[in-house]
Amino acid sequence: MAQPWWKSAVFYQIYPRSFADSGGDGVGDLEGIRSRLDHLGWMGIDAIWICPFYRSPMTDFGYDVADYCDVDPLFGTLEDFDRLLADAHARGMKVIVDWVPNHTSDQHPWFVESRSSRQSAKRDWYLWHDGPGTGNEGRPNNWKAAFGGDTWTWDDATAQWYLHLFLPTQPDLNWRNPEVEVAMHDTLRFWLDRGVDGFRVDVVQGLTKDPAFPDDPPGQVLPHAGVNDCDDTHAVLRGLRRLADSYEGDRMLVGEVYLLSTATVAKYFGNDDELHLAFDFTPLYAPWDADAWRLRIDEAERELGSLGAWPTWTLSNHDNPRHRTRYGGTEGRARAAALLLLTLRGAPFVYYGEELGLEEATVVPSRVVDPGGRDGCRAPMPWDGSAGHGWSGAEPWLPWSPDPETRNVEALRADESSILHVYRRVLAARRTSPALRTGGYRALEVGPAARTVLGYERTADDDRRVALVNFTADPAEVALAGHWTVEVDSESTAEGTPFAGRLGGDQAVLLSPAE
Numbered sequence: 001m002a003q004p005w006w007k008s009a010v011f012y013q014i015y016p017r018s019f020a021d022s023g024g025d026g027v028g029d030l031e032g033i034r035s036r037l038d039h040l041g042w043m044g045i046d047a048i049w050i051c052p053f054y055r056s057p058m059t060d061f062g063y064d065v066a067d068y069c070d071v072d073p074l075f076g077t078l079e080d081f082d083r084l085l086a087d088a089h090a091r092g093m094k095v096i097v098d099w100v101p102n103h104t105s106d107q108h109p110w111f112v113e114s115r116s117s118r119q120s121a122k123r124d125w126y127l128w129h130d131g132p133g134t135g136n137e138g139r140p141n142n143w144k145a146a147f148g149g150d151t152w153t154w155d156d157a158t159a160q161w162y163l164h165l166f167l168p169t170q171p172d173l174n175w176r177n178p179e180v181e182v183a184m185h186d187t188l189r190f191w192l193d194r195g196v197d198g199f200r201v202d203v204v205q206g207l208t209k210d211p212a213f214p215d216d217p218p219g220q221v222l223p224h225a226g227v228n229d230c231d232d233t234h235a236v237l238r239g240l241r242r243l244a245d246s247y248e249g250d251r252m253l254v255g256e257v258y259l260l261s262t263a264t265v266a267k268y269f270g271n272d273d274e275l276h277l278a279f280d281f282t283p284l285y286a287p288w289d290a291d292a293w294r295l296r297i298d299e300a301e302r303e304l305g306s307l308g309a310w311p312t313w314t315l316s317n318h319d320n321p322r323h324r325t326r327y328g329g330t331e332g333r334a335r336a337a338a339l340l341l342l343t344l345r346g347a348p349f350v351y352y353g354e355e356l357g358l359e360e361a362t363v364v365p366s367r368v369v370d371p372g373g374r375d376g377c378r379a380p381m382p383w384d385g386s387a388g389h390g391w392s393g394a395e396p397w398l399p400w401s402p403d404p405e406t407r408n409v410e411a412l413r414a415d416e417s418s419i420l421h422v423y424r425r426v427l428a429a430r431r432t433s434p435a436l437r438t439g440g441y442r443a444l445e446v447g448p449a450a451r452t453v454l455g456y457e458r459t460a461d462d463d464r465r466v467a468l469v470n471f472t473a474d475p476a477e478v479a480l481a482g483h484w485t486v487e488v489d490s491e492s493t494a495e496g497t498p499f500a501g502r503l504g505g506d507q508a509v510l511l512s513p514a515e
């Protein structure tokens with residue numbers, strides 16, 4: 001049976017403010033993305049995920065949506081989107097867009113209306129509550145918001161509290177109201193009709209809340225968004241899935257399920273009738289350590305494998321410090337991590353710029369703009385070595401990651417030994433290997449180096465590949481049965497040579513059976 005495209009796809013996440021700027025205002029845009037599709041095609045990317053570009057007051061840089069069915073002028077127009085989609089499709093690249101169903105902007109006309117009076121027809125579209133007292137003393141409960149403070153904001157005019165798991169400018173929608181479901185399904189149809197291949201669904205675990213709104217246990221340190229996991233959300237997801245599946249062409253949903261347990265995330269696949277894919281952030285938070293990763297991978301195999309669900313793998317995204325920096329800063333580790341990410345069983349998500357080995361940018365206090373403190377991973381993509389690094393006009397909205405003079409697309413593309421070429425070579429290897437794309441996974445015994453080297457085999461019928469990743473700076477001897485040829489080496493271009501049973505510090509290799 002033919003596999004859906006998303007099962008063998010390598011995804012690339014684009015943060016549109018930071019990717020490429022066609023307008024010269026220092027903020028990236030849709031036309032900028034279109035003008036840089038060549039880079040992604042050359043590298044071998046199958047699908048792009050574009051973070052929100054909808055009309056927005058930008059208090060959370062687009063995750064506060066004021067109109068789900070229009071492009072913010074900062075990013076361009078709907079026509080720009082159509083052109084981008086057509087160009088991507090012409091290259092055989094899929095496009096998924098971000099969809100933010102848990103909350104809108106407080107500037108969304110729905111909320112403006114909901115807030116206008118207690119009798120408003122849209123009052124119940126959001127989560128309005130009385131407090132324990134008669135006025136604004138106390139809160140309906142003790143939930144904490146994601147970027148600090150309480151989840152409740154008092155509305156003076158109508159004398160009630162409204163709920164927001166994130167900023168006060170991001171009021172939560174009431175998904176128990178059938179009108180909300182209909183209106184939000186319409187926003188999905190709007191983009192499905194335009195031809196998008198799917199959605200990255202924001203804050204899936206937040207969609208419905210326990211109707212009793214119970215206090216979180218005393219002493220709980222996580223904001224409520226990190227623990228909310230109400231069973232009723234699964235019915236919402238089944239509705240979304242039916243809608244996506246009613247369209248031709250394997251339209252897909254990949255959900256952000258921000259609950260830090262693989263077993264809990266697994267529930268959001270349902271009985272293959274909820275999310276097609278779900279992010280599991282426990283590996284993202286694992287240290288760069290062979291034992292820690294073995295545990296995470298085994299867990300994904302066990303919890304998702306038993307459901308027949310397809311895992312996803314993410315090392316970096318727009319909400320967390322870049323993995324090169326988290327893993328200690330060396331480029332060697334970033335190279336080894338690339339080989340790991342792109343050869344595990346599941347769908348890898350590459351975050352823009354990680355193919356250049358970008359580090360976290362240093363953002364001095366006067367340039368901090370994000371209320372969640374995430375500016376360092378959102379630095380502009382350096383395209384070349386010129387003064388503006390491909391960003392002509394105004395200075396980009398955030399400072400550069402280190403060394404853009406040398407660490408840029410043009411320079412690394414010209415250097416076959418660069419990290420960018422490691423990404424490209426592994427992606428090329430995936431293309432020709434069913435084992436790597438959709439095959440099974442088996443952990444390997446690699447002998448005395450087992451504590452520091454992770455080894456695994458991927459197989460599909462008689463196609464076989466082995467990956468070995470050295471998680472430390474010390475060289476390691478590896479015991480491996482059979483004869484193997486180096487197909488990709490994270491450290492050198494000397495490929496096609498027999499594997500000699502030895503890895504250098506921070507080195508990873510992809511091996512194929514020797515002829």
Ligand code: GLC
Nearest residue numbers: 060063100166202203318319
């Ligand atoms: C998700 C997004 C994050 C955003 C939040 C609120 O976690 O990834 O960037 O701030 O939702 O929408």
